[in-house]
Every structure is written in C-alpha cells, then in structure tokens.
Amino acid sequence: MIVKTLKSLTNTEKHIHSEGWDSVRLLLRDDKMGFSFHITTILANAELHMHYKNHLECVYCISGSGEILDKATGQTHPIAPGTMYALNLHDQHCLKAYDEPMVMACVFNPPVTGAEVHDESGAYPAMAE
Structure with missing residues (x-):
C-alpha cells in the first residue's frame, strides 16, 4: 500500500515549478502503478499551450x-x-x-518520472521502457 499526503510532498523535489503552473507529483513511474497522479495548479491568468504526444492525460478540476x-x-x-x-x-x-488559480487532479499514462517539464512543443519526453 502506498500512502502519501499533498502537504508532505509540497516544497520537496516532488513539487515541480514551471512557467504558469506547479505540480505536486504524488504517484510516479517508480511507484509501479502504471500511471502517475499529480495535483497541479495552473496560475491565475496563465495560458498554457500543450501537446502530450507521448502521454494520455485525464484532468479533474x-x-x-x-x-x-x-x-x-x-x-x-x-x-x-x-x-x-x-x-x-x-x-x-x-x-x-x-482570475484565480485552477487546482487540478491529473493522471498520466504512461506514468512520468517526476522531473518532466514541457518541451518547446508542449509535450513531456517519451520514456524508454
């Protein structure tokens, strides 16, 4: 069983900051669940152009x-x-x-490692199996 809290991972290496967003990665590839799970905050008035060529994503606001x-x-x-x-x-x-941040629960398949940020096309890199 895996048990983690958002509070315990905030402001750690699992809390990734980038332009217009930040993300706390609760489940990652190393957890071997077959997906990753993040709580991501889109900053107020941010506009993010993305294209996950290597991942499927489901998001809940x-x-x-x-x-x-x-x-x-x-x-x-x-x-x-x-x-x-x-x-x-x-x-x-x-x-x-x-005009206010959006807090989102995000699931990625395949799972990410945790250090990813968007490349110039708006994607996360593909990971070798």
Whole structure:
C-alpha cells in the first residue's frame, strides 16, 4: 500500500515549478502503478499551450475556473470545479486559467518520472521502457 499526503510532498523535489503552473507529483513511474497522479495548479491568468504526444492525460478540476481550447477543432470548453477532460487522442490544446488559480487532479499514462517539464512543443519526453 502506498500512502502519501499533498502537504508532505509540497516544497520537496516532488513539487515541480514551471512557467504558469506547479505540480505536486504524488504517484510516479517508480511507484509501479502504471500511471502517475499529480495535483497541479495552473496560475491565475496563465495560458498554457500543450501537446502530450507521448502521454494520455485525464484532468479533474478541483477549484478555480478557466477554459480549454481543442486546437484541432477550435472548440473551447469551460473548466470549473467538477469538470473532467481527457486528452485521449494526444490532443493539442491550450489551457487558460481565469482570475484565480485552477487546482487540478491529473493522471498520466504512461506514468512520468517526476522531473518532466514541457518541451518547446508542449509535450513531456517519451520514456524508454
């Protein structure tokens, strides 16, 4: 059994900071669960262009509000507490927070190692098995 708390991992090496967001990685590849689980905060007024070419992601909004733009279709969807979205087609997207931070629960498959940040295309690097 694995038991961790968000508080115990905040401000440790498992708490990754990047431009427009920060993420506490609660489950990682080394935990051998087949996915990773993060609590990610999108900073107020941040606009993040992402394209997870090597990962599938599911996101659940805990607090805050914003929107997600599907770059393939041009369709924008509102994000608010209780909203889930899944990037099941490696969707290119733009995530935008409004005037307050958005706190999101995120699951990645395959799991990340914990040190990843987005590359110039908005992706995390592929990991060798």
